[in-house]
Amino acid sequence: MNKKQLQRILVVIFGLAFVGSTGAVIIGSLLRKDTPVANNPVAETASPLEQLQAQASGYEKVLAREPNNINALISLVQIRLQTGDLQGAIAPLDKLVEMYPKDPSLVTLRQQIKEELESKSTESEDTIPKPEN
Numbered sequence: 001m002n003k004k005q006l007q008r009i010l011v012v013i014f015g016l017a018f019v020g021s022t023g024a025v026i027i028g029s030l031l032r033k034d035t036p037v038a039n040n041p042v043a044e045t046a047s048p049l050e051q052l053q054a055q056a057s058g059y060e061k062v063l064a065r066e067p068n069n070i071n072a073l074i075s076l077v078q079i080r081l082q083t084g085d086l087q088g089a090i091a092p093l094d095k096l097v098e099m100y101p102k103d104p105s106l107v108t109l110r111q112q113i114k115e116e117l118e119s120k121s122t123e124s125e126d127t128i129p130k131p132e133n
Contacts, residue, residue, distance in 0.1 A: 052079050063092070068099065077109075086113050086120075 046054070056079045062072040073092045080089035090113060097106045 049083060052083050055079055056083075067095070070096070070099070081113075086117050089113060090117075 056076060059072040059076040059079070062069055063076065066072070073096050076092045077089050077096065080086070080092070090110070093106065093110050093113065097103070097110055100106055
């Protein structure tokens with residue numbers, strides 16, 4: 001057997017080994033049933049409000065490290081609005097308006113929240129019974 005024949009035989013053997021191993025992986029992945037990723041038992045048992053509060057806590061930790069993190073600021077505002085915490089949404093929203101003063105949607109949202117807070121405080125003052133003298 002000369003050197004060229006030996007090279008051809010080795011190329012064929014290695015080629016078949018490569019095709020066989022690749023084919024085995026592909027066929028195995030097609031036949032395998034997908035198993036769900038391990039679920040977080042805490043997330044399953046927590047109420048949606050608790051999950052939102054946990055997410056808000058995570059974003060607050062990010063903002064402690066990176067005060068100008070836009071994604072964390074936006075997400076924190078969204079979560080605070082979803083949970084009805086209008087007062088808590090003001091601070092991150094103010095930071096966003098400070099960073100993007102020409103964004104009309106941010107300015108408008110901040111104004112709407114402040115108006116809503118003012119109307120709630122006015123309503124609560126009206127419902128408090130006044131002492132009679």
